Structure formats: C-alpha cells, structure tokens
Amino acid sequence: DSELAHTLARVVSLSPAATLERGYAVLQRPDGHVVRSPDEAGAPGEPLRARVSEGEFTVRVDRDGDG
Secondary structure (H helix, E strand, O other), X not given: OHHHHHXXXXXXXXXXXXXXXXXXXXXXXXXXXXXXXXXXOOOOOOEEXXXXXXXXXXXXXXXXXXX
C-alpha cells in the first residue's frame, strides 16, 4: 500500500492542476492552440486566454515573439 500511495502522490504532483498551483499559467490563442513559445503567441495586440490555478483571464500580446 505504501507503493500505491507513493505512486498516487507522484501522479497528483505531476498533474496540470498541480503545475498551475505552483504559479504557472497556460496561455491559449482564441483558436484553442496552447502557446508553447513566443513565436506562437501572435501579433501585438492579439488576445490570449491565461489559465491559472484560480480561473482564467484575457491578456494581450505586447510584442512580436522574438524570444
């Protein structure tokens, strides 16, 4: 049972929700595409959805994705 508890704790710690709880956010373009690099964010002024541990909000791209 200890091994099962350890495995369960590991799965929970690696979940997307746990990642958001640690202060990270998931950014999505309006088409639902998850932004994985600055180049994928879009043109300046375009909206993105930011998902954080306690909800979502809209942000706007400030500059071209040049890293």
